[in-house]
Structure formats: C-alpha cells, structure tokens
C-alpha cells in the first residue's frame with residue numbers, strides 16, 4: 001500500500017494509540033468530577049492542552065477542545081459574528097476556503113451578515129492589497145486559511161495578521177492543513193483564532209481545537225454544562241484529547257525533520273512525473289513555494305477519477321480534489337478559482353505526502369503513473 005492521501009487524513013501514530021488505550025482502559029474519570037479519578041483525568045487534559053498550545057506558541061488557556069476542524073471553524077465564525085453583531089456585520093474571507101468555512105459564511109449571509117470573498121491568483125494566493133481595500137468600518141472579522149487543502153498554497157497570514165491588528169479586526173486562520181507542515185506561531189503572526197484538527201497530524205479523528213486569544217469576545221454555539229470555559233459544553237472526549245496531545249507533541253519535536261522529509265519526497269515525485277510523463281500541468285504554487293505535503297497535478301486527456309481507480313488497483317491511494325468534495329458532484333471550487341480550464345480540472349489528482357512515505361514508494365508511484373497515464377491516453381484515442 002502506498003498511501004498518498006495525507007491531506008484527507010493520516011495514519012494514527014503508535015505512540016498516540018498506546019496512550020489512548022491507556023486512557024480508555026484506566027483513566028475513565030470525568031474531568032469535572034471532584035474526586036481523584038476526576039482529578040487524574042483533568043491532569044491528563046491539562047498535559048494535552050499544554051502540548052497543543054506549544055505547537056502553535058499559544059497560551060494554554062487559549063485552547064478550546066472541539067470535535068475537529070469543522071467545529072472549530074463553526075465556533076470561530078458564528079461565535080464572533082454573533083458576539084460582535086452590534087459592532088458590524090462585514091466579514092472578509094477567500095474564495096478557496098474549506099466548505100466548513102464557506103458554508104458557515106453562507107449561513108451568516110442568510111442571517112444579516114455581508115461577506116467579501118477575496119479572489120486568488122493562479123497559484124491560489126490572496127492579494128493583501130485586495131484585502132486592505134475590502135476593509136470597511138463594519139468589518140469585524142477576517143478568516144483566511146493558512147494552507148489550502150487542495151493545492152497547498154501558503155497564504156500570507158503574517159501580513160494579514162499585522163493589518164488586522166492595526167485595524168482592530170479579529171483574524172481567524174483555518175490552520176488545519178498547516179500545523180506541523182509550516183511554521184505557525186499565533187504570537188509572532190498575530191493570529192487571534194486558529195482552527196486545528198488532530199487527524200491531519202497522526203492523531204485520532206473527531207477531535208481538534210480552536211485557539212482563542214484572550215482579547216477575543218466570542219459566544220458559544222453549543223450550550224450545556226459549561227465545559228471548556230463555557231465555550232464547548234459536553235463531557236470531554238478524553239481519549240481523543242489525550243491522543244491529540246501526544247500527536248501535537250510529536251509534531252512539534254519532529255517539525256524540521258518532517259518538513260524536510262515531506263519536501264524532499266514531494267520534489268522527487270514532481271520531478272519524476274515531469275520527466276517521465278508528457279502533458280502534465282502543476283496546479284497551484286511552485287513546488288518549493290507550496291506546503292511541503294501537497295502536490296496537485298493534471299494529466300491532460302485522462303479523467304482524474306479514472307486514474308485514481310487505476311492507481312488504486314496497484315495499491316496507491318490519492319484524491320481528485322479534496323476528499324470532502326470529491327464524492328460530491330460539481331467541480332472543485334479551488335481549481336475553478338485559480339482559473340484552471342474545465343478539462344484540466346477534470347484531470348486533476350492531489351497527491352498528499354506523509355511522514356510514513358518512503359523514496360521507494362514515490363519511485364513506484366512514478367512508474368505506475370507513467371504506465372497508467374500512457375495506457376489511458378492510448379485507450380481514449382481508440
């Protein structure tokens with residue numbers, strides 16, 4: 001098996017599984033309980049909180065555990081919009097955000113908010129000048145992703161952070177695809193809120209966090225017993241949170257090694273593809289400028305979905321577009337936004353590399369790709 005779909009999700013690390021099993025078996029206490037069993041659970045949660053906070057250079061108190069990137073995005077956008085409704089009703093975002101941002105913005109538009117969607121250039125980048133121009137005295141929130149999940153574009157979040165700070169506007173960043181892959185530092189980059197997801201960094205699914213700077217006024221979207229500083233009620237997902245903590249700790253410790261490994265493998269894959277196969281088109285930023293784990297390529301004349309299944313026959317797993325949109329009808333809004341022609345959108349494949357991949361797997365993938373693409377192109381002509 002060659003798993004090249006690490007932007008969809010990643011394999012859970014052994015160290016994470018071991019700690020989670022220990023929690024499931026022994027540390028079954030409720031962190032809200034007043035007795036020792038509750039206290040022990042609370043201690044484990046605190047350790048996880050510290051590890052997640054360290055990964056992004058944030059304050060421990062800023063971490064609110066959620067069910068994942070999707071919930072974090074919902075909480076950030078709805079929570080701030082509702083709390084600042086009196087101050088203004090204008091939000092700035094981009095055309096290439098994840099559906100868990102775009103569909104929340106749609107909901108907010110139906111409820112009296114106005115949203116400016118910044119366009120992107122052919123590499124997927126927003127223009128900071130456009131952002132400056134879009135700001136009005138009604139602007140309460142800017143939400144821009146750090147790394148695009150389909151084409152790997154790295155957005156200029158540090159520059160945007162500075163502008164937002166100057167103008168007193170809250171800046172939210174969907175950093176789901178960014179942590180562990182590019183440097184994320186909420187202090188240095190002036191990020192008021194960032195969304196994180198555990199299963200993209202070799203932790204379990206169904207858990208994530210929203211980091212919230214103490215200056216941000218936000219309302220909950222889930223009401224109940226008041227856990228997580230009243231921002232996310234419900235008994236905490238202890239095994240998930242503890243697993244996320246271990247995954248965060250390992251992501252931080254191995255950051256530089258992981259990034260250089262991912263980038264080396266990505267370059268090897270790209271160079272192999274362009275030297276062995278004709279008529280290929282790189283979608284998104286230049287290989288060295290994009291996130292180290294995402295490579296999106298169109299193989300002209302071959303339907304992405306057909307190639308995906310041809311690769312699957314040889315044990316290689318990739319995506320067309322993103323996992324969340326590829327099962328649905330309709331073309332990738334990201335590839336449309338970068339101005340890619342329809343036939344090339346239909347031929348796009350996203351390879352997303354992980355820390356468990358090897359050079360041998362990359363070389364095998366290149367040779368299978370060459371064989372399958374040539375076969376499918378010939379077959380099409382007949």
Ligand code: PMP
Pocket residue numbers: 007008067068069070071098100145147148149174176177196197198199206207208324
């Ligand atoms: N944002 C981005 C950029 C993502 O790639 C994803 C996962 N596909 C999410 C948000 C949602 O995260 P989760 O799966 O944890 O809900």
